[in-house]
Amino acid sequence: MSAAMDRIVIVGASSAGLAAAETLRREGYAGTITLVGDEPHPPYDRPPLSKEILSGAWTSDRLALRTSADLDALGLDTRYGRRAVRLDLHARSVHLSDGSEAGFDGLIVATGVRPRHLPGERAHVLRTVDDALALKDRIGPDRHLVVVGAGFLGAEAAAVARGLGARVTLLEPAPVPLAHAVGETVGQALSRAHLDHGVDLRTGTAVSEVTAQGVRLSDGSVVEADDVLVAIGSHPNTEWLEGSGLTVDNGLVCDEYSAAVGATGVYGAGDVASWHNPLFDTRMRIEHRTNATEQGMTAARNLLGAGRPFTPVPYFWSDQYDMKIRAFGYLRGHDEVRIVQGDLAERTFLAVYRTGDRLSGALSVGMPPKAINTWRQSIAVGAQWADAVSTAAA
Incomplete structure (x- = not known):
């Protein structure tokens, strides 16, 4: 870590931004951390919005990712309810919607995404x-x-x-x-x-x-x-980065370390980051809770000098009716899908995915977690498709 890195700004006060802030403190960073969020709320969890909150099973106070005491212990300079509107890399400053600025030596961009809309004003x-x-x-x-x-x-x-x-x-x-x-x-x-x-x-x-x-x-x-x-998808929140010198293409373009292309001391994390994942040898932008947390942690460590590639096996889950859906890997662009356990008609099954000659993903519906967890490890080590499916058939 540079001795001059006294101020770190994290733009985005959700799971990726919070994970970055906590990791900085856990790694011993004692300088100023400014956390900017466009909503007036402290960091909260988003996956329950379409399930527990919408159904009424939870009240909104259960969404908080940390207690007030936990957040206070981080010693953050919080700027809630203020949106980043411009990045000046030369001056090392983020301009906010209230006219203020946040100067930085290191920056983590975690501004997430916003929903796509249709013409008309009556939609949720x-x-x-x-x-x-x-x-x-x-x-x-x-x-x-x-x-x-x-x-x-x-x-x-x-x-x-x-x-x-x-x-x-x-x-x-x-x-x-x-x-x-x-x-x-x-x-x-x-x-x-x-x-x-x-x-x-x-x-x-x-x-x-x-x-x-x-x-x-x-x-x-x-x-x-x-x-x-x-619910037709989303746009990465990158407009405030236009003209900054950073590369933007369906998100903030980052390398395998989550470092932004076009600048030093700037990293991306979460839904807004488009980075090269060496494990799958492809560029990806993942809009899932687990990825946001893991990438926020990696971005913080690499900003402090760790130099470790971000090579996750992406994970997501979904709850629909009585179905629990879990998936590991990168399923998009697959060449083959094969049902290796269970019954599609009963909606209790495990499917695995091939991209090229390797195992690239696995998805389970109505199966216990252990049924898919073994496949996660095979994906993580880059298992060959033929070897993986032959082992499953044995």
Whole structure:
């Protein structure tokens, strides 16, 4: 660590930013840490928004990632409710939305993502606690919710709404939901769960805008609804980095150490970071909670001089109805998917994924954690596909 690194600024006060701050202190950094967050809340957990908060199983006070005492112990200069609007690398300063600045010797960018929108002003999105609470108050029996987008977020919200007795229409432009991520076979199995629970799932259906009555489809017809949730993906929050000299391309472009391309002493972490993962020899940007925490820790250590590549086996989970879905690895762009345990029709199975000649991922539905954990280790060591599946068949 440079002796001149007296001030570190972390832009983004969610799981990646908090993990970075905690790691800096744990590694012995005693300088000033400024934590900037565009929401007025201290760091909180986002995965429960589409499940426990939307269903009413939790109140919002359970979302806090740390207690007030834990945060106070970190000795942070917190700037909540202020958004980064510009980065001046020459002056080593972050300009904030209230007109103030935060000077730095080292910077960690963890600004996350924001939801994509459709034309029209009546739709809900689901990114913040305020979003979740606003939608929660609108769901119940005798209400009709249209969900645009049958990815994991949209599917979770649809499942919760059905559990609360709402009528749900789930609209997806692709022929098979999630096929791009998990493959057509698995995507079809997950889709059947929605049909079995009474969701009106319409695939191959594109939405052009949100209207006062509901949504207008690309063919001009209208699906009426009491409320509309748009869950069609996200944009990385990188606009404030434009003109800074950093490389931005579907996120902040970073190397295998999570160091930003185009600057020294700047690192990326979490949903906003697009980095080269040597384990899979590909560039990836992962929008999952576990990755955000792990990359925040790595970015902090490497800012202090550790020099360790960030080579995780990505992990995500999803809860839909009675299905617990878990996945390890990098499933996108796979060449083959094979069911090695269980039964697709029963929605209790384990699927493994091949990219080239190696095992690249595994996904389980309704299986105990140990069923997939052994596959995680095989992915982590770069196991050859033929060896992995032959061992499973033995």
